[in-house]
Amino acid sequence: MDEVAAAAGVSRATVSRVINNAPTVEAKIRERVQRAISATGYVVNSAARTLVTRRTGSVALVISEPEQREYDSSFLNRIFTDPFFGRITAGAQSALRPHDVHLVILPTDSSDHHQVVRYLRQGHVDGVLLISSHDEDPLPEQVHALGIPAVMSARPAAAIPASFVHTDQRLGARLAAEHLIRRGCTRLATVSGPLDMPAGQERLDGFRSFLQRRGLADVPCVEGDFTRAGGEDAARRLLAEHPGVDGLFVANDLMAEGAMLVLHDLGRRVPDDVAVIGFDDSSAALACRPPLTTVRQPVEEMAAEMAELLLAHIADPDRLPRSVSFQPTLVIRGSA
Incomplete structure (x- = not known):
């Protein structure tokens, strides 16, 4: 100097x-x-600056999943190939980069939560963006107990004071149901997400609740796992039991891509024989043939808002928690 x-x-x-x-x-x-x-x-000299400011200039993006599911060949492979997590990373970085704050990505499942908690406790980062999708996940409470600034990707199941962002999942599923009804579909079914996840539960509930009010009380459902392979398996089982389905709501785009492969194998045309709607509006929706009609949740904007909230909490640790809600929209393409 x-x-x-x-x-x-x-x-x-x-x-x-x-x-x-x-x-x-x-x-x-x-x-x-x-x-x-x-x-x-x-x-x-970053080390010297950290000693003076007590700041590291880094925040952690912690992606907390349960132990790997049946169809996952690798936990890390699922994390780094799922377009949803790529969009979260891009959105968070867009908000952090102008502040010269770096993002440390920490995937974790229930077998190594203790390692992540130890890393956070040692002061390597200034705050945490926590992507936790399961009601029984202990990590939100563990992070809160550390006293480190943190923002959640959804309303925490535990009663902890934390800022979070969320999407109205039930509304998104209702948009899908409305569109299938408008298209004239009468034999509807769904491949749900994992029913131990709030997103899986709420999308199924939103879809079925709307159809029930329209007099369609018995809507077939097979549970999937939010992966392409899981979508293929679930769709194959669903269509074997209900071959007359003419409208299919699949709880995320990756599973919808797998379901459309099954429909092609069975000689069912999309959308002429079966209309298909996904959820997320990820890159997988554009990889489908025909391109997938899907419910868009603004993942990049949500992740950027999480990062902005976290920066505010880092700057002012006494700042009160707040929540930010985002609305889903239907993106109509060729599949429905």
């Missing part, structure tokens, strides 16, 4: 203010210091 100050012809304190983006530095002086930084090759 002394070398930068000498090169720029300013004090060491002025260099420090420029590096820390203080608003009190004149534009011309800031530019002169930045040129001197480039010329001298100066790089901030």
Whole structure:
């Protein structure tokens, strides 16, 4: 910093203010210091800054899943190939990058929660974005007990004061049901998500509740696992028992892609013989043939909002928790 100050012809304190983006530095002086930084090759000592500020400049994206499901060849493979998690990462980074805050991705299942808790307790990050999808997951309470700033991806099942974002899952499923009815479908069925997950429960409830009010009380359902292979298996079992289905709601796009492969194998045309609607509006929806009609939840925007909330909590640890709700929309393409 002394070398930068000498090169720029300013004090060491002025260099420090420029590096820390203080608003009190004149534009011309800031530019002169930045040129001197480039010329001298100066790089901030992150370890030293952490000692002074008590900040690491990093936050953790913790993706908490149960022990791997029957159709998963690998837990990590599921995490890093599922478009949903890629969209979360992209959305969070879009909000963190302008603040020069880095994202540390920590996938975890129930077998190694203790390792994640230990990592967080050691102070490696300033806060946590927690993606937890199961009511019985102990990790939200464990993270809260650490006293580290955290924001959840959905309303926490436990009674803990935490900020969170959420989508109206039941409304999204209702949009799918309404569209299938408008298309004239009369023999509807669904491949649900895992019913130990709130998203799986709420999407199934929203779909069935709307149809029940329309006089369709007995809607066949086979539970899936939110993977493409699981969607194939569930759709094959569903169509073996109910071959006359003409409208199918599948609780996420990856499973819908698998279901459409099964329909193709059975010689059922989409949408002429069976209309299909997915959920998420992920890249998998565009990979389907025909392209998948789906319920969009704005995952990138939700993740960015999580990151903004977390930055606010890091800056002000006494800030009160708040929730932000996002509304789903129906994206109509070729499958329904």
